[in-house]
Amino acid sequence: MKHNISTSITINADIETVWKIFTNFDDYPNWNPLIKSITGPVVVGQRFTAVIQNTTFKPMVKVFNAEEELTWQGKLFIRGIFDGRHSFIFKSLENGKTTLIQKEEFGGILIPFVKKKLNTDIVDAFNAMNEKLKELAEKE
Numbered sequence: 755m756k757h758n759i760s761t762s763i764t765i766n767a768d769i770e771t772v773w774k775i776f777t778n779f780d781d782y783p784n785w786n787p788l789i790k791s792i793t794g795p796v797v798v799g800q801r802f803t804a805v806i807q808n809t810t811f812k813p814m815v816k817v818f819n820a821e822e823e824l825t826w827q828g829k830l831f832i833r834g835i836f837d838g839r840h841s842f843i844f845k846s847l848e849n850g851k852t853t854l855i856q857k858e859e860f861g862g863i864l865i866p867f868v869k870k871k872l873n874t875d876i877v878d879a880f881n882a883m884n885e886k887l888k889e890l891a892e893k894e
Contacts, residue, residue, distance in 0.1 A: 755865040759877050760857035763884040767891035768864040769846040772854065772858070775890050776842065785890060788883040804828070807879065812847045813840070821846070829862075854887065856880045 765772050775781075779792035790884075794802035801812045804826075813828030816839070823843050830836040843855040860872060 755861065755863070755873060757770060757860045757869055758819075758857065758863050759880070760855065761861075761870055761877060761880040761884055762855045762889055763881075764847070764889045765852045765854060765891050766850075767894060768853060768889075769844055769852045771823050771894045772887065772891045773844060775887060775894070776824075776844075776854075785886055786883055787886060788879045789870050802826075808844045813838075815840070834862055834870070836860070836865070854884055856884060 777796075779796065781878070782789055782791055788806060790805040790807070792802060793805050794800070796802050796815055796818060798815050798818050801814050804811050804813060807832070811828040811830070815824070815826050817823050817825040821844055823841060825839065825841040827839050828837070835859065839859045841855070841857050843848070845853040847853060858876070867870075873881035
């Protein structure tokens with residue numbers, strides 16, 4: 755079974771500023787309410803360690819295009835139980851603003867049991883991260 759969630763936000767800052775804050779992974783523990791830490795190389799084809807909420811994952815980077823997109827593929831325990839493809843997509847707007855789209859495509863046998871939590875708690879967590887990133891970027 756598959757399930758998708760998506761959030762977006764418009765940030766009153768240029769894409770360079772937003773991307774700089776977003777990719778400063780060392781600073782995540784200081785501001786990010788969703789992703790507590792990212793360690794290791796964030797390079798296409800490489801695995802890194804991410805602590806998301808209270809769970810540690812070792813996803814593989816699928817897409818890393820500066821000022822455009824970061825996408826990774828992860829799993830809980832073994833593939834097919836609870837898998838996710840998480841994307842952060844950045845779009846530069848003509849007026850010096852940036853739109854961030856944060857989405858995740860979930861799959862696996864646990865989806866029917868966690869769908870409600872994905873639609874509430876996880877969407878709320880995505881929105882909280884988006885809002886905090888907006889707040890930081892608009893202060894720069």
